[in-house]
Amino acid sequence: MNESLKNTNTDFEMRSLDAMCFSEEQVKTPSWHNLKYLLFGILFGIILIKAEVVSWFRIQEMFRLQSFHMFGVIGSAVAVGALSVFLIKKFNIKSIYGEDIKFPVKSMNKGQIIGGLLFGFGWAMTGACPGPLYAQLGYGATVTLVTIFMAIVGTWVYGLLREKLPH
């Protein structure tokens, strides 16, 4: 199993590892085009902070069912996201480069359960998932640098142990 896991993609956020979703020729764009992602990131960062979803206190409220705020944010984000995906599929909307927009098909493995629970622990402790960590740092909480560093260490240790872990 371990040998086969080495060549199996369990990380569906990674397009370039997903043969179905990625073809070399389609994505030759000048590197300055990446600046648009910087702009999207800036927008996302501002939204995260103004919505207070990067607040440790709001996360504590969510996990104690003491406020609807976070559930409202995540729920309405999913509703808008799902509607967008539905419309893109229905009208076969292409990307601005004229490519077909393809969606990775995720497969189930034990990682989503075990890793999911472990991330849930970390989320409740730090009050932040990865996006908010970067936003907190920018917003002046310099000590978040330590949390981000440890998240990188955690990712690295997962990579190191991956073939020994149940999937």
Add this chain to the structure above:
Amino acid sequence: MHLIELITQPWPWYIAGPLIGLMVPLLLIFGNKTFGISSSLRHICASCVPAKIPFFQYNWRKEIWNLFFVFGVFIGGIITLFYLKDNSAVVVNPKLVAELSQYGITDYSGLIPNDLFSWASLSTPRGMIMMLFGGFLVGFGTRYAGGCTSGHAIMGLSMLQFPSLVATICFMVGGFIMANLILPFILSI
């Protein structure tokens, strides 16, 4: 009320949630990218310390858009700090205020509690556990699960992917267990 005043106030969920959801079509249409932030941590490992680990042997330059995006999130934080900051403390449920005051957490002025997360509290056992171990679990858990709140809960659920539903439920269950059953012990240290 002026627009800028309106923007600096905390945004209600029904404004912020749909805006976050719009990140999904924005990234799909403007670059055929799927929304997901935790993979940035993997790219940082792959670019800085791959150490011959197979999981980090890939061409991270092809995923560099993701690093631009998270750098943008950081810049967005700076912009908000200087131009869109709201000086009022976060308003939370009184039950939470009562609970946290037992642990000496009374300062609601920051995004993260200054009583718990600061350079000074990094040398206390409680601060160390929360930041070092908590951060580690965020990185380890998201990569093990193959995504985080953005990749699974928002992007994955938007694509109606069953594995993402399982992952999202597990994130929540893990958070409930930590916040209600384990955190009271850590915070009392």
